[in-house]
Amino acid sequence: MDQVSKSKSDYLISRKDNQYEVIIGLEVHAQVTSESKLFSTSATKFGAEPNTQVSLVDAAFPGMLPVINEFCVKQAIKTGIGLNAKINNRSVFDRKNYFYADLPQGYQISQFKDPIVGEGKVILDMPDGQKEVGIERLHLEQDAGKSIHDIDPKNTFVDLNRSGVALMEIVSKPDLRSPDEVSAYIKKLRSIMRYLGTCDGNMQEGSLRADVNVSVRLKDSKNLGTRCEIKNVNSIKFMQMAIDYEANRQVDLIEEGKSIDQETRLFDTKKNETRSMRSKEDAHDYRYFPDPDLLPLEISDQFISKIKNDIPELPDDKKKRFIEEFKLSPYEATILVSDIDTARYFENVVSKMGKNKDIKLAVNWITGELFAVLNNKNLEISQSPISAKNLAILVNLIKNGTISGKIAKTIFELMLDGDKDPQQIVEEKGLKQQSDPKALGALIDKIINDNREKAIEYKQGKEKLFGFFVGQAMKASGGKANPQLINELLKKKL
């Protein structure tokens, strides 16, 4: 990968003579995929009836104690490995103290000074090349419950189902420079975690959300500006909109000669603006200290290497392999590996195609016809109406000349209804391609005979008429004639 070009962001904000660069760092909160919570055995299913997945520990009853869920620890280590990060042999759980109605303990158990995962990096594939984004750390922490303010005008309701659910907070370095890079970064994180099975990345369900830190500085300046943190943004689109708004707001302040206050802001999705939530002076004093109910988390090298052995092929490696093994272009490979289910589908198609396979053709059908259908029907590839097996058969039928590409499109439409076997459709509808030179020769002779004048014009140099003859031949064969053979025979006979 030595020759990969480096991406250079050109997202700059211009005012009069000045150009500003935008510096972005993300704190992503990713819900750990796990049957039970970080320190209790309650279930974590999304969408359950309020307060039905709450244990005495989650509700912080007197005398209740947290017990670490080993599976969540493994998930965090896996994710750390996926982020090419250092796994710390010793990490410590701290209490972050603050009062809120949906925080039953009066503190959140988190990791402050000694996180489970240290520095790492992820590679982004941008249109003009690659971009490396540094990871500062990943730590484990509990989620809080949910306060619901809009059911009753006077009361707040609290749902503790989420209370105690394991989150991974993944903190990036301030390496991002544009909303597009932020989008690529989130997608890449999601992709890696979905490959690993450590977070489902479902943003609608809140499994992935981010605090976005934004600052601006004059282009080519080396100093960082004062940053603002936009809290809890839960879609890529909103992140992009929030950054765009916030960066422009900060630039305007600077241009007006005003200073930027370090503060926490909220993004109002209806008004498309950020607004102040609390200033630095109002910031909580969380009184972090090591949780005396939990011992430091000691992880041996053997434990880590055992997990390492179970790590599946990740998107970057898969992409590399697709390029080398299947001779795909980097662009095609990137599309296929970005989502684990797409990669799986593609690899299934490849394995079902057998020996004499045309992988390029398969890629075209997946990224062309199939993606279009999925898009139209708003389906995930895991819900594809056409199985990998039948798509492989269809591609093979084209490859071995049984059907033409045009007929294939007709068959593809028919396959959508109940994932029909294309071979069967060909047989039932008699759509097999005509590739018998004798029969096609006779057919062409007849067409030339019927259109003598045009044939003479063609010979006299009106080459455009060749297409006319092809069309006539295809029409006469009911679309089934092998177009290549038709071409050859026409050239000979005209």
Place this chain on the structure above:
Amino acid sequence: MSNITNQSLSELVKNIKDKKLSSEEVTNAFINRSEKSKELNAYITEDYSSALEKAKKFDQKPNLDLKLPGIPMAVKDLFCTKDVLTTAGSKILDNFVPTYESTVTQNIWDEGAILIGKLNCDEFAMGSSNETSFFGNVHNPIDKNLVPGGSSGGSASALAGQLTPITIGTDTGGSIRQPASFTGTVGLKPTYGSCSRYGIVAFASSLDQAGPMAQNVKDCALLQEVISTYDPKDSTSIDFKRNNYSSELTNKIKGKKIGIPKEYRVDGMPDEIEQLWQKGIEYMKDCGAEIIDISLPHTSYALPTYYIVAPAEASSNLARYDGVKYGFRAKGENLIDMYEKTRSEGFGAEVQRRIMIGTYVLSSGYYDAYYLKAQKVRKLIKNDFDEAYKKVDAILTPSTPSSAFKSGEKKDDPVSMYLNDIFTVPVNLAGLPGISIPAGHDAKGYPLGLQIIGKAFDEQNILNIAYAMEEKINFKNKINDWWIK
């Protein structure tokens, strides 16, 4: 059987096993005496009718293989007991009925014992005189005007007053050993990690340990045997080989090396305490033990260290009592107002004081100077003991710097109150086991205790030493039943 309540646990167990007594008779006897002893104010909750039912049920099909067959007992109200009010001595939990049982009490019921009630204690175990309880002061059976010590004051009072044959307390800085010393009873603070903290209302998580209190060392050993189990529900519970403390109990301690730490000779310590200590040294020698002078150089820092670490943890542990989920809630204009009113009205003065201290020492800007430094000193204190234990098998000290004081005497002087824990606190900071045994009386006839501190997980050794000493001391508690009219 003329008198039941003055029998020791071992005698009661034997009589029940020999079918000379039924559980119902024993339970009835302790309930009757408890009924007559309301003036001690040892109970917060009485559970008599349910206890009698259980006793009758036990007698119908007695399982005499159990260690505590049909034995009634009352426990400190810091242990969560299923379906029985559990208050921690606080208004903020004055309506709290757990749906679960602490591991320690479950272990006790599993061995056949029967709950007769929940015993008074300082609010959230914060106190050395049982004067901070929302449910009123507890009186010392020795003398009406004396405090029983704290925080397990209700436990000590009920035990010394023979309202319960044995009991359990919790000890964060001396809360078992000091009241045992003040009431002429035996109290053991086990090694940190020996008894599960699951289901015990937390005060300071890194220091809290449940432990047995009894009339004599043997009973204490038996109860320790029952309550000490490894518990995966408590991440700080330690899986070590636990002895059968009572059956392995021996008074043969010849050749044991006993350390005498010079730093425990504190300024202003009454002569009586010094004399008691000397007497203890002589008893040790009589038992064949070897006396060795040792140094625990960081002892004088233990108390300030403790009064940073414990309030820091408490300030966070008590954050859950916010009026939202259970317990007392005051009406408020909004969430913050509700919090403030609930916690101002729900917590007593001492608890509020410690929450404020704890909040302060954890605040950014003060954390390094107080909490972090205290943690470092704590390590040094532990190192002192580690060094000492290279030379000795156990350490002998007085349990307290004085005998029981009068009610109200120190109530408005927190520092003087905190000084009461001076000999007990280092043991909690180092996570070690310590036992207080009654060793004599002062001029006023009030009991005085000696403390034996052991190596971690070496409960058997200090129980053995205490057992041997007990024989030599032959202590008789002077209780005249002043409260029974």
